[in-house]
């Protein structure tokens with residue numbers, strides 16, 4: 001069982017200190033959980049995450065690309081209803097908040113989402129729909145930022161104050177935790193490492209620029225460049241992808257005084273040691289400042305639990321912030 005501690009990370013989840021209500025007899029809820037939701041381009045997953053970060057149940061549904069927006073949401077709602085039922089009936093826990101990690105673009109808190117590979121949802125009002133479906137407060141964030149929180153809470157960056165987390169998959173995403181705070185930026189988009197330039201005058205990126213990491217090293221870029229799916233790569237493409245990811249990561253380490261980069265995603269993990277060795281070599285080559293020298297790049301540790309644990313962390317973070325805001329607005333003026 002996972003029992004994590006994140007006391008040093010002031011804005012990310014820490015162990016629940018409230019005592020569970022065990023006084024209402026058998027079958028009554030004995031603990032609070034987050035209803036965690038991960039929205040991706042191929043599947044939508046829903047799970048129950050305890051305040052300690054344990055994923056106690058999960059279910060998922062494939063994204064049916066033939067459905068319109070509302071019908072697609074109905075397939076997600078079925079999985080939500082079944083997890084809510086399992087929470088009460090099977091686990092005797094009480095969902096108290098919804099946390100969402102979603103493929104981008106999204107607006108802050110996933111008020112609306114337009115996941116690139118989910119064409120039916122363009123400015124889809126996900127937060128409102130989830131609020132109506134669950135009668136719970138809903139907090140959301142980009143999937144890569146959610147994963148950064150999960151890895152900092154219980155994964156490869158556990159207990160670290162500052163690190164970069166990356167997802168190298170169909171696209172390339174990232175999240176940055178600096179001095180214990182997940183960086184948001186003005187519109188919540190901080191951490192878009194996929195658009196760091198790694199090949200001047202390189203391939204045209206979906207964003208309009210040239211030579212972005214995403215245009216050179218994402219799964220879809222690899223397929224376009226090599227004519228082969230990233231699941232059957234050549235040795236050279238695994239090395240090159242690692243090198244470019246290491247190059248981009250080095251810029252971020254130099255910029256933000258970081259020495260740990262955690263990388264997940266099907267492309268990076270699928271390419272394995274060849275990818276990580278090449279990435280580490282490039283990172284070594286480009287981090288020469290006294291504070292960035294020795295920076296390390298390492299695989300994520302939570303595996304396929306990461307996205308839902310991350311969505312759980314998003315829910316807990318949102319809840320903590322809302323409580324703080326309520327307390328400060330209730331405080332008498334000095």
Ligand SMILES: [Zn+2]
Pocket residue numbers: 194195205206207208209212214215
């Ligand atoms: Zn770009």
